[in-house]
Amino acid sequence: MSTPATTDSRAASLRRRLQGSKLPKLPRRNRDVLSEEEMVAWPFIDRLGVALAWFCGLLLIAISASIVIYMLVRGIQYVKLDALGHHPVVQSTTTITGTSGGYLDPIEGTLILTTLGTLIALPIGVATAVWLSEYGRPAWLARAVESGVEIVAGTPTIVLAIFGLLIFSKSAFGFLSFTAEGGAVFGRSFFIAGIMMSLIALPLIVGATREALQSIPAHVREASYSLGKDKISTIRRVLIPASRKGIATGTTLGMGRIAGDTAIVVILLGASLTLEKQGSTPVIGTLKGTGSTLTSYVYNNSPAGEGNAPQKAYAAAFILLVIVILMNFVVDLIARKGSDPWAR
């Protein structure tokens, strides 16, 4: 805490001394935009580079702004608030009428799937990160786990989806979805999609949690050991609470990714527009059943899909965008709230 102050006063006294003498002012770096006279001295290629850097940055802002503004305009145009509370109606025609219903089921589907995927990924992710950061022995196993997490992170979700279908269509996993007469397992349900979705969130949670754990100085662990605590107590009572921010950041990022994924939904959620329960058990029935999410709804209603109702696609896409942007905003809030508490 005292360090910045002393550095500042040292810089201030240096500046005072410099001003007192005939020396020119020291240039202030980092914070300030380069002044023109400084840039004139630069070679052409460097000036071109700076210009390109500016251009690319501004281009990205323009792209993201145009996405948001376009979806905002289109979305607000077509979102009917009462449609949020209504079930969609399955249509065989492409005509758009007022009777095609709302997006209640896709919204529910997105919420269910995001919750389910997160609930599966969170404990596994935190446990993996704790093991990697605090145990990590034998070293070859830790490296193997790391590579495994990286491979899962790098696998396209459509590959995850096909893989999931392959695995969960085995009769051993019949309890997770619908089994037809004759024993064929459907292999598509909220359960199955949720399990595969958790693989999307898992690497993000592992990465963020691990980073948070590793940023905790060794002396904090040692302080806990010095009070006669063992490793387990230290992890549970000190390290995990201290990593809350990282865990929350990773989880929220993962939720955003789950909410935004399409491939797994299209392949593993059974592509029924409404929530179709399997069996009569209230919650389990829904989870074993099929449904849709905002992403599959957008896909279906886009000109490329069967529904071909672009207005509905815009409206649903707008809702999805709002959800994902809100989640990113939450991540920013979490990440900004205080930095490393033990930093000098």
Next chain:
Amino acid sequence: MGPLKTPPPVRRIVVDDQPTIVQPPAGSDGAGQATDGASALLSAPRKREGKRGQVRKRMETAELGVQYAGKPAVKGVDLPVNQGEVLALIGPSGCGKTTLLRSLNRLVDQTPTATRTGTIFLDERDVDLEDVTNLRRQVGMVFQQPNPFPMSVFDNVAYGLRERGSRRPSRAALRPAVEEALDRAGLLEEVKDNLTHPALRLSGGQQQRLCIARSLAVGPEVLLLDEPCSALDPRSTAIIEELVMGLRAEIAIVIVTHNLQQAYRVADKVGFMYLGDLVEYGHADQVFGAPKAKRTREYVSGGFG
């Protein structure tokens, strides 16, 4: 050892404006310390006069050696640690004083590459025969960086009191012990209305006293301080030095410090380490005033390090 001189109250916390800064001899501007450092040290205000209770041996190392991956960091050190005295370990960086300190509560065992030889006794018992968690409850440690846990002030102090496995004692049951520890660390007055506030919101000096309170709460016999003031401002340093003075009657204290003035101010005994050897051990006045070894003389007069 010396009889009691004018005994001030033991737990007095004095906050003078600049009690910790050694007044350099007139005419020199601090750099003079390099030439006549020893005399500047000896003219510094001393705090170690006053009540310190009966001096008795609590810990002792016999032929203690520590190697990191085979490279010796501490070489065959025999060192007594007495209650009623503050023992300061001084020496240049990398001389093994922190490693020695970390051996005393077996924290060095946490380092995978470290091997320890020789014996350490706590009250005549070999610490290696004792349960390590039990040992660490008797030998507390405070670190260079204040490191309260990310929880409330109360929970930080109560942390060590809550045993794993057993049902958590209620806050009400822990409160007297927590308040006593905070009081002994001289922090109670400042935080008693904010016990539920996050500990990491306290100032650096308060955080360090909280770390001391946290150690005191589990009732240690020995307290190890690893450069406890090097991250603190002079005012907080003064408070902590006063605190250490007050605690030495009840607890044996070992302090590692790079600050020779601090060692002179607070220590009754001083151990000078160099390249893993305990070069000199003796009363502070002797080590600083009339060092026997050439290395010690050079070091305390600012010749190297």
